[in-house]
Amino acid sequence: MDLSAINPVLLIASLMVAATPLLLAAIGELVVEKSGVLNLGVEGMMIVGAIAGFAFSVETGSPLLGVIGAAICGALLSLLFAFLTQFALANQVASGLALTLFGLGLSALMGQSYVGVRPPAMPRLDLPVLSDLPVVGPILFSHDPILYFGIALTAVVWAVLKFSRIGLILRAVGENHDAAHALGYHVVRVRILAIMFGGACAGLGGAYISLIRVPQWTEGMTAGIGWIALALVVFASWKPWRVLLGAYLFGGINVLQLNLQAAGVAIPVEYLAMSPYLITILVLVIMSADKSGAPASLGRIFHASQ
């Protein structure tokens, strides 16, 4: 056992990287669910974002364009879900599952010629003085821009949901779509926009994996992170800051347990391996004791004639 082999600064820096895809996807899904729609297609939108972002950045040579492309493709794919559930009034659970399956297949097809290709590197923040500071520099000031965007997005989503008129409308639509409709709000329009926002975020999260965290394209490379994001939204009681906490806990403990394993800590590896799931659920369940429930219209189909 050699704990000195673990560098806490590098550990914190890499846990932030590990948490970001989960955070992005979960924040997007949170907004979708707040509007009363349950989209189980997060995994599918993420994987399409992963390949779209990869392809865009390889073809254009610009990682930033890749990321934007990923968000657009994620949003486009989510439109399919929006069409099925908002116009065709299809079952949301089934449509979401279909979206995941479709996304996995589509991404495998799109990615055929991108296996083994190296993407252009995303530039990291490099502020003179600040990035060179010991401890604080590597943790706070030398990441890629998307990571900061993820944190900023959490703050924005929180503020918009809590303080703005748009947030109020979104929540009204999610809590009681009939009442919102009676008040003259366009339930379907609000929901479609929320679904697209969720799709863009999921696409972004996927691109973060294929462009920054790994960086490469491999079929099925999101390997279930979309599902964890879905679970995270529930355990975080639909609250943005708790989503951030959960994502950092999950990503953090994952990186920490790998570090502990490599350092040879005398905790049985099987406990270490399950610890990210256990601890994240435990912490969030304890925190959600304050009875904050799901949006009341979550998963219910709305039609103006009803």
Add this chain to the structure above:
Amino acid sequence: MKLTKLLTSAAVALGLATTAMAEDKTKVGFVFVGPVGDGGWTYEHNKGRLAVEEKYGDKVETVFVESVPEGPDAERVMTQMALDGADLIFTTSFGYMDPTINVAKKFPKVKFEHATGYKQADNVSVYSARFYEGRAVQGHIAGSMTKSNVIGYIGSYPIPEVIRGINSAYIHAKKVNPDVQFKIVWAYTWFDPAKEADAAKVLIEQGADVILQHTDSTAPQAAAQAAGNVITFGQASDMSEYGPLPRVSSIIDDWAPYYIARVGAVMDGTWTSTSTWDGIGAGMVGIGEISDAVPADIKEQALALKASLASGEYHAFTGPVNKQDGSAWLADGETADDGTLAGMNFYVEGIEGDVPN
């Protein structure tokens, strides 16, 4: 009403037609643990499947299901394949062992082939490759080339196949570099690129300058490439797209000849339940080209080691070797028997840490 009727009869006709066609075709099913595009383990099995199609053309029909979780879901997939008329089913991951045996009991006429396991039945063959021979060559190169003397090892699950690989790599790294240390991380997955990359990064952060992996994707290669000054080895597939650095060599699984032979045996009715375990000599395990990043003398030694493993003149587990607790395992000159190797659940002397249960 009329349309429905028409459609139904069309469907029935189509069904009859396909059954009639299927009668003289041998149907072969493959169950894969990852996607066929993983660039590693499943990719090579799929290449074997394609080789079967190419060899037998119209006489064979292959089907596959990818990303099948190990456990009960695998049973469902195999059952469905058997119900759909498969004559032979290859199940290509260790964790399919019990599901394969269970499903095989229900379909005594269907032949099953399970990779890397040890449970045989009248209609279940087992087959595997002696990857540990390739690990010996990797260990030799790794031990010779490490500057930090720390070698990182990404394990999937603590099963005999993986533990054999760790031991073999360690023995041969230690032989050329007595100061070498192995840091082992268990990912508890065969395929999760993000997690595999995280594991590689952690090992590199903790001082490893060589990464050996026993997981299926190329993610650790990409992570090592991003980190720089780290060497890696392709696992299961050549992964040559990451050469000449970080990937300096690889273990390549070549399943095609075996799959062709077994499908042929089903076709001519000579299939029997067998246990196959071939290595470098038989061509089931290949060593990918050793890149120019490896100094010429080390490359020569590695190739000599490969040749002696292939000819059978040298066994990767040759005594004296002690177990981790210091007790004697192999006496001087003694070689390990297949039974011990197949069920290997202990580290050899010098490796730190415990084998997880």
